[in-house]
Amino acid sequence: MRVLIVGNGGREHALAWTLLQSPQVQQVVCVPGNGGTATLERCSNLALSPDDFEGIARFALVHNISMVVVGSEVPLSQGITDALTQQNLAVFGPTREGAQIESSKAWAKALMQEARVPTANAEVFTTAEAAKTYVRQQATPIVIKADGLAAGKGVTVAPTVAAAEAAIDLCFDGQFGAAGYQVVVEECLLGQEVSILAVTDGLTIRPLLPAQDHKRIGEGDTGENTGGMGAYAPAAIVTPALMNRIQAEILEPTITALRDRNIDYRGVLYAGLMITPAGDPKVIEFNCRFGDPEAQAILPLLVTPLEKLLAACTQQKLEQFPPLEWKPGAAACVVVASEGYPGNFKKAFPITGIEQAETTGAIVFHAGTQRKQQVLVSDGGRVLGVTAMGNDFEQAIAQAYAAIAQIQFEGMYYRRDIGYRVRTVSSPQN
Structure with missing residues (x-):
């Protein structure tokens, strides 16, 4: 199987890395990819823009791409799935109409009200x-x-x-x-935030492990919102009983409401939830793709071959798919950003120490990096996502920080309290 991934962030690096764990995946091509995907074995970058739907389709058809996985919400909102499926390509990612669940909060709110999904x-x-x-x-x-x-x-x-x-x-x-x-x-909802990433073929929906993100730039959840400064999985606050409620009260009704609107939704439905002090789940927002950095914490724990799971979604065969298998323990991802993010920041600084970081057992997922004349340099606000696994959360987070200690670039910044909410009952909505 040959897979093409659209996107250039840490999430896309994590998707490529996970797919390549399977011997059934011969090759992964990332459009446009980053400095990390460029060095993965059996992986290559393709210098096309994510909105060049014609170029992506032509490459996929000529090179016998089995499946296109769209990582970013922007091309989904622009209709990449619609364009590629017209060329008879298998695409994991919703259509433009379905992507409105993220691209328009007003549209999503109306859908939730129609489906009686609990929300603010x-x-x-x-x-x-x-x-x-x-x-x-x-x-x-x-x-x-x-x-x-x-x-x-x-x-x-x-x-x-x-x-x-x-x-x-x-x-x-x-x-x-x-x-x-x-x-x-x-x-404003109060409680603990939880990210529920679920895969769906439009008929059946299966949640992945629950995760918890840290959206604010500052420690103790202070300062501006960001795309996410770190995550861990599984989030213990989501008990099996609570997950059953989330499935019945949120995931299933939402997929039904999409289907009632004749929307063929095949991809990720990512529910950003608030678990209130009373223990009730309420939707803060929906996203139409894998979370970043949640994917970097969830996917390394997945035992089930990812390509088989995503293919089952594109083929509308998820109902027959066997139960998902997961590694025991926990995973944590800490994001390393450029100084000044999420505002103005400088880039093009050389990055060192990644090989040493990975000798600790951690996985370094690249987000905003680029290779210039064989030198790895910073190329974005969120630069790296350092993920580690352990028998429990404490071990995973300690290993992630031990790996970060090996990495250096000018102005690097990261939160030192990722996971503090694992012991916290409530926090303000991000």
Whole structure:
């Protein structure tokens, strides 16, 4: 089997690495890939843009690609699956219509209300003044969300009315481009956040191990939102009984609602949940792809061949697929970022110590890296995701930090408290 992965982040490196654990996968091609995927055995990068659907289709057809796995939400929202399936290519990832579950928070909120999926109360606004008028009548803290895709940075948990109004102005003043021209204002849920990544063929849906992300840039969950600064799996707060509730109250109704809208959804349905102090799961948001960095913590624990699982989804054969098998223990991923992220940051700094880090048993997934004249350099805000596994969470996180101690580049930054919420009962919504 030959697989083509669309994307260039840590998630895509983790997908390629996991697929290549199987002897059934002869080759993986990443479009465009990064400095890490460039050096994986049986893996190569292809210098095409993720929105070059025609070029990707032509390459896939000429080189007998068995399956295309779309890692990023942006090409999904642009309709890559629609374009490639028209060329009779097997694609793991929802259609443009299905990807609206992430690309439009207003659309997703309407779907949840229609399906009676538990979520925060919310209103949608197309003008700043109307949104501000509503906010002045609500309790704080309150959550302001840019409606469209904003790379994980379009959400503000406003502690005061003034902060909420400032967040609304940022949206309508173009801080997030077209993503902010419509805003969702919703109540602030309290509890512990959990990420449930589930795979589906549009008929059947199977959750993977629950994970917990750390979205804020600062330790103790302070500072700005990011795309994610670290994750661990499995999240112990999700007991088997709670997972059954999530399946029955959230995953199944959502897939049914999509199907009722004649949306053929084959890919990942990623539910970002808040587990309230009462133990009830509520949806903060949905995503239409693997989480990043959650994938870097979940996929290394997967024993079931990933290519077989994804192929079952593309072929609508998930109902007959055997139960998923997992390694015992836990995994933790710590993100190493560029100084200044999620704001302005410098790049092109040489990175050293990755080989030494991997001698500790950790896996270093590349996110924002590039190879220039055989030198690995930083090329993004989130640069690396360092993942380690252990018999328990404490061992996994200790090994991840031991590996990070071997890595160096100018301005490198990482949170030193990834996993602190494993012992915490509640935290504010990110």
